[in-house]
Amino acid sequence: MGLKEFVEKSFKKSPWVLHYNCSSCNGCDIEILACMTPLYDMERFGMVNVGNPKHADILVVTGTVNHKNKEVLKNIYDQMPEPKVVVAVGVCAATGGIFREAYNVLGGIDKVIPVDVYVPGCPAKPEAIIDGLYKAAEILKEKYEKMGKAEEVLK
């Protein structure tokens, strides 16, 4: 295995997860925390829950975007270094869910930042969330490969 393959493998094997509660009802958040418990243990895929956007690779967002927190969400997303992946957990984060018609709600988080993986469910099951995070790790690796190609083109 050459260095290049090892680096790509490292991106897949070590996704650090940042969780942002974007006015969610707390249902999805509890399920995300359940992923870290001994029963589901997402650390076996190398996923670590970090509290710092500068260290994160995957941004996990729950809940809908409203006019107050759209700037916060954008700010957190901008602070993360490339390559980065966004996972929307729950139907609220995907489309707005049951809060879709509320007067203060903009809709799903893809109205503000680009989303790579949608995890359905209200609330999403821990198994589904881990599935989504694993998929996100694969996308992270692909993005890293694309980043390398883009740099070659720019040279």
Place this chain on the structure above:
Amino acid sequence: MIKEIGIFIVAVILAPLIGGFLSGIDRKLTAFIQGRYGPPIWQPFYDVIKLLYKQRLLVNDFQVFSAYMYLLSAILSVGLFAIKGDLLMILFIMSLGLVFYIAGALSTKSPYSQVGAQRELMQMLAYEPMLIFFAIAVYNVTGSFNLAQIMTHGKLLLDLPLMFILLGLVLTIKLKKSPFDLSASEHAHQELVRGILTDYSGPYLALIHIADWYELVLILAMIAILWSQNLVIGALIALATFFVDIVIDNITARMTVKWMLAFSWSISILFTIVNIAYIYFRR
């Protein structure tokens, strides 16, 4: 001379590999104690390689300098240890690097990294006296600060049992394990976001992780020379200390900075006096 340069290079290459492997075992063992499956043993290497190839995000240029200085001083101190240099010199080079590490964190405006840096200073204040006392006690037995001289005394552990316990404590504080995990919010605690590491990101965080591995190996090597008659036994003693530290990490809760200072100073002064008295008594 050529032989010494060779040993220096081999030590500098081997130390991070050993350190990374040990911290992988640390994570696996912690997971085992908590009833989880845990990440693969090679996880720390994946983490560091990934961080090295992430995008560079800088708050200021001084951070780059301080991350490199921290790594350089860690490499130098491990290399000097391998060619049996001067114990005091090694300790001072090690703390010099830490000063840069802390200054780099203080150079940013983030309150989290400021508070983390203050706490790291307190942690330094807690374990530096222990290391100096250790050097003094070793001098009392062997009459020298030179490692080659020190290592002619085969079974230092029998002379310095209490200093050995102090070195175990230094290891706990240095690795930022509970009950001393104050400065960087280890594990999933995020009350300071990531404390002193908050503004180090991407490749520079990776450099700091590598430097931490060097320092881990350095402290373990200091424990190992307490049984320099047979270094395999010495290494086993060091590993046993490391495992005890991991268990302590998992069964204790975090204490406050004040408690840490009071505890470490009183313990280190008491143990040093008793141990030096014991040395005179044995003569």
